[in-house]
Structure formats: C-alpha cells, structure tokens
Amino acid sequence: MKAKEKESSSEVKRTTPSGIEIPMVATEAMHHRNGEAPGDYPYTRGIFPDGYLGRLWTMRQYSGFGTPEESNQRYKFLLAQGQTGLSVALDLPTQCGYDPVDTMARPEVGKVGVSLSNLREMEILFDGIDLAKISTSFTINGTAAIIYAMYLATADKAGVPRAKLTGTIQNDILKEFVARGTWIFPVRPSMRLVADSILYANEQSPRFNPISIAGAHVRDAGCNAVEEMAFTLANGLAYVDELLARGADLNGFAGRLSFFFYVHTDFFEEVCKFRAGRRIWARLMKERYGATDPKSCLFRFGVVCGGASLTASQPYNNITRVAIETMAAVLGGAQSIFTAAYDEAFQIPTEESAEIALRTQQVIAHESGIAQTVDALGGSHYVEYLTDRMEEEILRVMREVDEYGGVVKAIEQGYIQRRIAERARQRKELLDAGERIVVGVNRYQRENEESSVRELFKMDPKTAHNIVAKFNAIRDARDNGAVERNLARLSDAASKDRENLMPYIVDCCHSYATVGEMVATMKKHWGEFQEPTGL
C-alpha cells in the first residue's frame, strides 16, 4: 500500500503555485552553472558580498491607528522592544486625499491607520522620536508627495537637517490603479507627481527612498509570484522612463529606487522570485538603460510576510506561516522585513500579537543561524533550477505587457486589472476544490470554531470625533491668509506642465494647509482617475 502510494505520487506532475514544474529530484543539468559570488553583477546571490554579516535586515512593523497621540504611544512601545524602523499606516481619508470632515471620509477616519490631515498631526505623531536616528516608512501613494513634504516640514520644525532623514515613501501610484485603489488623479498627472517627488528627494534628502515599487498589493489581490514580480518590474521601468523623459540622469536616481513584495508560504518559490528579480533588474538597468554606476543596478527590496496567506480560521497557525515566510525573505536577501501579526486577517493587531510578530523575526535572526552565511541556498540544484525558470516566466509576462502597449496603456484600459481578477478567481476555485491546501480552511478544519483569539483589539469609539474636533481647532488657529497664498501658488504651478510641485507643497504644509485642501487644488486642474470597471 505504502509503496504503491509512493509510486503514484512520483508520477503526478507537481507544480509551484505559479505553475512551474517541480522535479522529483533536481540535478545539475537542469540549471545553468552560476559562478557568481554574492555582490557580483547581476546579483543573483545578493547585492552585498557580506549578506547580513555587515548589517542585519531592518525589522519594520507596519502600525498606526486612530489619533496621532495613540500611534505615537504604539511607536514608542515598538522602539522600546527593539524594533529598528517605523512603518506608518495611514487611514483611508489621508490616503485618498480627503480631510476628516469630508462626507467621503467620515465613516473611515482613523480606522485602518492614523489620520494625518496636516502638519500639526505629524508633529504629534513623531513627538519624542528622533527623526535623524529612526528611519520611517510611509505606506502612502495617492498623497505621497504631500506626506513626504509634511515629513520634511516636520523635520524642519524639529531642527533635523533634511539630509539626515532616512526612510521610504511608497509613492508607487501605478499599482494603486490596478490593485490597492488609493488613486486620486488620472495616470499621467499622477506620474508627474511621482517624478517630482523623486527628483526633489534626490536633491533634498538623498538618504531617503522616494519610492518603493510594490508588487505586494497585486499579489494580495490574487496574482501569483511570477506575475507579482513581472508587473512590479514593468512598473519600475515605467518610472525610469518617466524620469528619463524629465531629463534626469539615470545614475542620479536609479540607486534610490527600491521595491516591496509579499512573501507567501510557498518557500522555494518565494526565495527564487527574489533571486530572479535581482538578476532581471540588474541586467535591464545595465543592458537596456546603460547604467554605469553599479549602485544603479542594485535591486533593493523590503517585504511583508502574511497578507492573503493568513487565515481568519485557526489564527494561531499564522504564526507558523509568518515564520516560514520570514525565512524565505531572509534566504531571498530582503533588506527589510515586516512580519504581519497572526490576527491581521481580521483586525488591527493587539500589542501582544504585534510583539509575537516582531519576536518571530528576532528568533530567526539570532537563533536559526540562517543569516550567518551569505546566500545559504545558492548552488542547490533545485534553487538554481527554480531561479532560472522563474526568470524565464517573469520575462515572459513582462513581454506580454509590452506587447499590449506598455504599463500605462494596460492600466488605463483595464488589461492588468482583468488579469488580476481572473487569477484571483482561479486561486479561489483551487482553494474551494481543495486542490491547494490551506490548513484550517479547506483541510483539518475544526467544527464550530468560536472566539478563536484571546484578545481583541478595541478602537476607542470617540476617536473619529476627537480627530474631527482637533482638525477644526487647528484650522481655526492657523494663519488662513498664508494658507490661501500658498494654495494659490500651488494651483498656479499645477497648471504648468514642467514645474516641480514639491517646493509649493512643502510651503503649503508649513502653513498647516490640509491634505484635502492640497488635493482639491490639484484636482481642479487634473480631474480624477476614471476607473475601468469592465470585467
């Protein structure tokens, strides 16, 4: 019986979630010989010769909720626990460009992140935190230029030189149109704002990453790992083209482009996705764009472990999933890692769950030993085979987008959106049919599962009310004449094609103009993105 089972399982064709064939035993003949050392072009084995020996990855937990005061407390707690960077979650009104008093905003003020409608709120958010020492990442896109300007203004007021600021704004608007949904303006003016902020950041805060080109959200929306990497690299090239069209020097900005991905539970596919991505990006920068500075070819990326791979059923299983995913991220060479809390699938993490998520990284960093040598998996026949195959598949999907007419057209016409929706449905059908196993969901379920976590996060019901009251007070107290003058200058600049808007936005922030006011000013000239809804 046992022998028979074994025989039949060796005959079944097995594939990774992206559809790449998994050999029963990988051999040397299945992959090209890789003589690279870590830190050698095209960086399959990592961008640094010494891997994590010189510097461990940044442990950066995404958090933020409610009022800036509440989030400030959470940040101080996380820093005291040994976290090395902050990652700010913003509420949807701030992300979509509405002030908390706007009717569109009201039900969602302070809900999925912190409300940051003006400079005063950001000053409170970072009160007592040294911006010269702590790097801060903002998951912000539609209003990225504004939030970055507000961060500069916060540093200005605190007396921190802009050149000392480190951190990241996500600022990847292209994937918002296809997956995450916090777009505001149409594609082309949105691209202008991205280019404006990157160029301004290169000059004003050269250690700050002005963009993090993100595949994480298309992945979470349903794409497989190949498509995640392919769509992200294609978006990356679109930003490079935009910046070059603005007359920027490739070697001046390429080294500050960074990337962001999800890691789901299929361990080897995730490791190889990163090895392949590094190789493709380096070759594109050098061979297609003629980069001469080696820094321009470095594919630096952060990851989030969790997301759609986590389940609301049997939520403690998520701790195991995140541990596996974190190991894949480390063996794939990530520069920063965010581990999701086990309860993220259904609520804002509690202090307890957030702490376990961080401890997971610390156990892997300090107990597992996997970061003690560089690219521990390099040279494994299976890993090299899968890296080669992922590379081929990623390049194939990138060609398909090119053949459609490039990323901007593919987004405006809904091509990528339809591909993602189809893939999401396919994934759901595989799960429903039990062809892809998810423990606790379609295998090993428990009957009548009730109250599955010990501690539930409770939002203060007065939060939204407090935020609105404070918003009104700040607006009453500021110099409204200065706000009007600065908004008028922003409006004038927005009406001209080539002017960099960043200095005007920074001035607006300094005078406590609100996110909603600045967005409305630009909307007057540019209008809003019209979402293609055909499926």
Added chain:
Amino acid sequence: MSLHHKRILVAKPGLDGHDAGAKIIVLALRDAGAEVIYTGLRKTPEFIARVAIDEDVHAIGLSLLSGAHLELVAETIEWLKKLGGGEIRIFVGGTIPKEDRQALFDMGVIGVFTAEMKLQDVLAEIDAALSGVEDRD
C-alpha cells in the same frame, strides 16, 4: 440555478480599495447566470442606492474590508428606503468580525460572506435568499 433572471449590483462603498473579493463575486455571479453591474471603487451609499434603483436590480452586494461596514451598510439601506428602493435586498462581503454579523442581519441584510467561504456556498445562499423575495413579491 435561478440566478438567471436576477440583476445584481456589486458595489464598493467608502474609500476601501480591496476589490479582489468584489471582482471574484462579480465573475462568479455572472457565470451563475445573473446580470451583474459593478460600480468600481469609492462610491457613496447615496450613489449606490441611486444606481441600484435606476438599474432596477434585485439585490446589492456590498464589499467592505475597511472596518466601516456597520455605518456604510446602514447608510445604504437608509438611502434605498428614502429613494423608494426598500425592496432591494442587500448582502455583504469582506472582513466582517463575528461580533458584527448579527447587527448586519438586524438591519435586514440577507447574507454575510467572508473570504474563506466556498463560492458555491455563497452563490447558493444568495440564490435561496432571492428566490424567497420573488415568491413574496
């Protein structure tokens, strides 16, 4: 399946941008024979109610993952009543905590669906709820 003669509006109220679930439901309902209209992101309850009435739909599927489901579902129902569409049935999908399910049913919602439910079960529930509506009307 009797979804064949049903018209359904799938809508994303509020600012939440997670649309994978909504789109999966659009495709699944369409394959089950329903005529489906999808609003796209960032619609107000008033807008959704007006479209539902103009398009003469049997039901609205509201997809919410931002935590604002109680407010936005209640507002949509209010607008439907105000505009004369009180007979239109509502089902809800997304990140809905167990504690909030009953409140939604108390508002008159006919089904609450989460990502881990099988699509066939979701469709069957919608089908059952809507055939009941037909009989009464």
